[in-house]
Amino acid sequence: MKVFHTVSGLRDDLNNDRQQGLRVGFVPTMGNLHEGHLALIKQARESNDVVVCSIFVNALQFGLNEDWDKYPRTYQSDCDKLRESGCDYLFHPDDIEMYPNGLDTQSRVICPTMTDVLCGASRPGHFEGVTTVVSKLFNIVQPDEAIFGIKDYQQLAVIRRMAEDLCMPVQISSAPIHREPDGLAMSSRNVYITEDERPHVTVLKDCLEWIAEQVKSGNKDFSGLELQAKQRIMDAGFGIDYISVSNSKTLDLAADDDLDITILGAMFTEAARLIDNLSIVLE
Ligand code: AMP
Numbered sequence: 001m002k003v004f005h006t007v008s009g010l011r012d013d014l015n016n017d018r019q020q021g022l023r024v025g026f027v028p029t030m031g032n033l034h035e036g037h038l039a040l041i042k043q044a045r046e047s048n049d050v051v052v053c054s055i056f057v058n059a060l061q062f063g064l065n066e067d068w069d070k071y072p073r074t075y076q077s078d079c080d081k082l083r084e085s086g087c088d089y090l091f092h093p094d095d096i097e098m099y100p101n102g103l104d105t106q107s108r109v110i111c112p113t114m115t116d117v118l119c120g121a122s123r124p125g126h127f128e129g130v131t132t133v134v135s136k137l138f139n140i141v142q143p144d145e146a147i148f149g150i151k152d153y154q155q156l157a158v159i160r161r162m163a164e165d166l167c168m169p170v171q172i173s174s175a176p177i178h179r180e181p182d183g184l185a186m187s188s189r190n191v192y193i194t195e196d197e198r199p200h201v202t203v204l205k206d207c208l209e210w211i212a213e214q215v216k217s218g219n220k221d222f223s224g225l226e227l228q229a230k231q232r233i234m235d236a237g238f239g240i241d242y243i244s245v246s247n248s249k250t251l252d253l254a255a256d257d258d259l260d261i262t263i264l265g266a267m268f269t270e271a272a273r274l275i276d277n278l279s280i281v282l283e
Pocket of ligand 1: 030031037152176178188
């Protein structure tokens with residue numbers, strides 16, 4: 001695996017590859033890689049000749065009171081994992097390389113729909129940071145295909161919309177949620193979960209599954225279901241950000257006649273904010 005810290009270095013090699021007609025697959029990450037990330041790399045490997053992964057903890061998508069400074073940075077072990085997973089190029093720029101003109105005056109990419117609900121409601125500016133950095137990374141890598149995890153359902157929806165709206169010549173693909181044996185969705189932020197909390201955090205996934213069963217068996221009282229799930233999560237000792245029964249395409253609150261439904265949730269442990277989601281299709 002070749003490692004690049006500069007845009008120009010990575011571009012030189014990729015230009016060469018493209019001239020030879022090779023297809024480029026891309027997996028953007030913030031590092032502290034786990035099996036979920038590596039599954040994205042393997043998926044990229046299956047349908048591309050060259051696989052690029054980026055590791056960049058993007059300050060632009062973190063709020064002022066969020067965990068940018070303490071986000072787990074595990075560069076050496078990430079490199080080992082990427083090598084074993086068949087990644088060809090790792091792009092690992094620093095902040096100056098990505099934002100040479102500083103963050104404040106950086107041109108931005110804004111997706112005006114789906115970004116101020118759910119995670120966007122409690123993390124103002126988050127998705128603007130995501131769409132901006134992903135656009136920059138797409139311009140740098142110019143991938144044929146980019147792969148994102150369904151774990152970040154809203155992020156995937158926003159990126160699909162951005163790519164469509166801006167005619168970005170890239171195929172956006174998705175990968176299923178990778179989970180721990182007890183069902184907890186893998187996340188770089190799971191390192192913030194304490195030993196005492198760990199046995200109980202699956203309550204989020206359990207609540208999403210319970211709502212899915214209720215909806216499938218005909219219960220359309222979505223707000224009632226959300227309230228009950230929230231209470232169960234609070235009873236387990238966690239804080240609630242949101243539980244939402246949403247339209248899978250628009251992320252609006254689900255309507256009675258919606259058939260494609262996604263149940264999304266976010267909750268707080270002492271030091272982590274955990275998200276999860278579950279999609280169902282009604283007959
Ligand atoms: P992150 O490093 O958290 O920015 O994530 C980088 C990519 O990995 C995003 O497309 C995420 O959706 C994806 N990802 C993170 N966790 C998981 C998981 N448990 N299963 C599948 N994909 C994931």
